[in-house]
Amino acid sequence: MSELLGVAVLGVGHMGADHVRRLDQVVSGARVAAVADPDTDRAGRAVAGVDGVSVHAEAVAALDAPGVEAVLIASPGPAHEEALLAAFARGLPVLCEKPLVPESAGALRVVEAEARLGRRLAQVGFMRRYDAEYLRLKSLLDGGRLGRPLMLHCTHRNVSSPPGFTSAMLVNSSVSHEIDAARWLLGQELTAVTVLRPRSSSTAPEGLVDPQFVLFETAGGALVDVEVFVNSGFGYQVGCEAVCEAGTARIGDERALTVTTAGGRHEEVAQDYLVRFAGAYDREVQTWVDATRAGRVTGPSAWDGYAASAVAESGVGALESGARTTVELAPRPALYG
Template sequence: MGELLGVAVLGTGHMGADHVHRIGTTVGGARVVAVADPDVARAEAAVAGRAGVSVHRDAAAALAAPGVDAVLVASPEGAHEEALLAACARGLPVLCEKPLTPDSTSALRIVEAEARLGRRLIQVGFMRRYDTEYADLKSLLDSGRLGRPLLLHCRHRNVSSPPHFTSSMLISSSVSHEIDAARWLLGQEITAVTVVRPTPSADAPRGLLDPQLVIFETSGGAVVDVEIFVNSGCGYEVRCEAVCERGSAALGDAHTMVVRESGRAQEEVAQDYLVRFADAYDREVRAWVAAAREGRVTGPSAWDGYAAAAVAEAGVAALRTGVRTAVDMSERPALYAAGVPGAAPALPSR
């Protein structure tokens, strides 16, 4: 491997282009050497002005490009499995944006393929683990200072949903972050899901069940409730409160700036996840690059991606039927059994 980690970025849409920019300007120790996107013009635009980057229409060609040491997958979820298996076959470390794959069956195939290799290559992009507020909450809960966590109250709001968004995607796409955060913060698996459906907002697109209240039960006896509201019209808001035996702790309320002038106070509300979690994305990619340069993978694993898919599927079933639904998960392979569910590294230094 050369002095800089050569990264192939697969997919140059909103997220992929942001990662191209991040690696080129914010994250040290790496450079983008190849990109792939069926929309070649979009790929070319994403790397405009960057020397030494080859542009490809398909992922296989980008993986085979000279100088590729690692892969960042930001393509649509339907293309993830093929790209991940190809990267594993080449022994390339991967940072894969969530979801790992579109469903638990294909996610399990990725887990099994990696387990056969006998070493981890894949990190899943659950970036909230790298957010300073979430990391502080995790440290506090792990310390035992507040006693056993009893409840997690979570709020996840977007300004508006994309045109293609469906009712099930509120869970499989948006709430997937809360699924991983809950498993990680509590060190417990989610065992059952219930979804409560209020009357949809008048501002929700026709036929979209928005908002929803998603309730998780965990293997340690905690209960997690998630308000997901993707057409709130206000901003991108993420909050989480842990209620424990001897106290509580909350994050998210103080994240934005409050301006006071002329007898009024105004709070800025982020309009986009790339704004709210910009620092977390920087920390995530920086940690991944540092580990990959040392031949390690330290962040959320393929097993975490599989677990999120399994819980999301139970949630979608609960949404459809209105019935509490148990989560069906396979046995965890030994490769992922070293720590608690969702074990993750300490935050990298800046």
């Protein structure tokens, strides 16, 4: 491996362009070797001022570009399966933004392909596992000081939904982060989901079921509820309270800049995930680069990505049917413990 890990970034939209900046300006031990995006003009703008980067319209061409030793996938979810399998065929380590693959069947094909290799190459970008507050909560729960966790109360609010955002995407895009966070915090699989539909906000686009109240059951008997509201209008807020046998713990109240003037007080609220989780993204990518340079793969696995897609798929079914829906997972390959 070269002195600086050569990374191909696939997809340079909002998330991918931020990762290009991160690899170039924040993370140590890596460089952007190639980028791929169907909009090559956008790709060129994303790497303006970054030396030694080749620009491609096709993902596979970027994987085969000189100097590429690892891959960061930030393209839309439907493109992930092909890119992951191509990276596996070349033996390239991958950090893949969530979802691993939107449909559980495709995610399972990725899991099975990696299992056939007999070694892990993929890490899934569930960045909350690298957030300072989530890490403290995980340590507290694992330490047992509060006793067994009984419930998690979660909130997930956005300023507004982007064009084309559907009612199903509140579950399979937004709540997918809570799905992984709950599995990780509790160390339990999610086994059933119910979605309740309060009346939609007047701020939601026509036909969008927003907000939603999502209730998960776990294999260990705990409950996880999520209030997801993607057109709150005021800011990006993520919170989680763990209710345990001997106490509670809550995250998401991190203090921001507070301005006092003219007889009033104003506290800033983050406006999107790149602001709220900036530190988590930095820590996630740095950890991935360090592990890759050391020949290891850590963090959320392809199995975690598959499980999240399967649970989200059941959640969409529950949203559409109005009924409690069970989650059925395939047998876990030995590669994932």
